[in-house]
Amino acid sequence: MTTGQSVGADITALAAERWAGARDARLSEVMRALVRHLHAMAREVRLTESEWKTAMSWLARTGQISDAKRAEFILASDVLGLSMLVVEMNHRRDPGATPPTVLGPFHVAGSPQLEYGANMAEGSSGTPLYITGVIRDLHDQPVGGAVLDVWQADAHGIYEGQLPDGDARLRAKYTSQPGGGYCVRTIAPRGYSIPMDGPVGELISRAGISRHRPAHVHFLITAPGYEPLITHLFEAGAPYLDTDAVYGTKAELVVEFERRPAGPTPDGRTSDEPWLLATYDFVLQPQRWTMV
Ligand code: BEZ
Numbered sequence: 001m002t003t004g005q006s007v008g009a010d011i012t013a014l015a016a017e018r019w020a021g022a023r024d025a026r027l028s029e030v031m032r033a034l035v036r037h038l039h040a041m042a043r044e045v046r047l048t049e050s051e052w053k054t055a056m057s058w059l060a061r062t063g064q065i066s067d068a069k070r071a072e073f074i075l076a077s078d079v080l081g082l083s084m085l086v087v088e089m090n091h092r093r094d095p096g097a098t099p100p101t102v103l104g105p106f107h108v109a110g111s112p113q114l115e116y117g118a119n120m121a122e123g124s125s126g127t128p129l130y131i132t133g134v135i136r137d138l139h140d141q142p143v144g145g146a147v148l149d150v151w152q153a154d155a156h157g158i159y160e161g162q163l164p165d166g167d168a169r170l171r172a173k174y175t176s177q178p179g180g181g182y183c184v185r186t187i188a189p190r191g192y193s194i195p196m197d198g199p200v201g202e203l204i205s206r207a208g209i210s211r212h213r214p215a216h217v218h219f220l221i222t223a224p225g226y227e228p229l230i231t232h233l234f235e236a237g238a239p240y241l242d243t244d245a246v247y248g249t250k251a252e253l254v255v256e257f258e259r260r261p262a263g264p265t266p267d268g269r270t271s272d273e274p275w276l277l278a279t280y281d282f283v284l285q286p287q288r289w290t291m292v
């Protein structure tokens with residue numbers, strides 16, 4: 001007969017074994033590992049009851065603040081480095097392809113389609129920034145017809161999704177030309193703090209660790225036959241490149257924003273104020289690289 005004491009002594013094995021009985025094999029594997037690692041963590045830090053209660057309340061509040069626009073659990077995953085780990089593990093990458101990074105919580109589907117060089121920052125103030133280059137494949141061949149879904153924060157670090165519902169703001173889709181060329185006209189992004197008004201922000205404040213992301217522009221690039229690429233471009237020299245709150249920075253994604261005087265711009269028009277130029281070629285890899 002099993003005594004209470006022996007159950008207590010072997011609780012980890014007992015719980016892991018219980019979950020091993022899950023009908024679905026993958027669920028069984030994931031839940032057994034979760035039990036083992038959670039128990040190991042609790043043992044390692046000798047988790048107190050009061051700490052356990054605090055953690056349960058934090059999880060409950062993280063759920064309560066979440067809705068269609070606010071993804072607090074994803075933010076939690078981001079600041080733990082879990083989102084970036086999952087990105088790394090699930091995108092086996094040819095060394096020649098552009099590296100992926102986190103999607104983040106502020107992508108909005110259905111952005112307006114703009115022409116080559118058209119301004120996605122209409123109505124937002126800031127230094128004009130042209131991002132231009134070629135979309136190509138691993139064999140240096142241009143990829144025409146690729147869709148670049150682009151989004152960024154405004155000069156105060158605020159995304160459209162953090163504001164009351166309104167028109168599309170600082171986001172657009174561009175299509176690469178037959179020769180692979182693309183040209184995005186926007187404003188220079190600024191570094192910003194991740195949302196601090198919820199349970200994740202509370203934890204970050206309490207820990208006193210980095211809340212900041214370096215200045216960046218987001219891209220989701222899709223083309224038939226190629227693996228979708230979710231990435232950012234970061235401004236070279238921007239603050240927080242080494243302390244990104246969500247571990248999304250990669251050296252290959254850091255690009256110079258070169259200062260240019262008023263005058264001709266890459267889209268064949270003219271700027272009456274100084275502007276910035278970022279030149280970057282995105283390299284897509286074939287769909288077969290995707291891990292399932
Ligand atoms: C972002 O880049 O938009 C972002 C990513 C992760 C957490 C918060 C913001």
Ligand code: FE
Binds near residue numbers: 104152153213216218
């Ligand atoms: Fe961002």
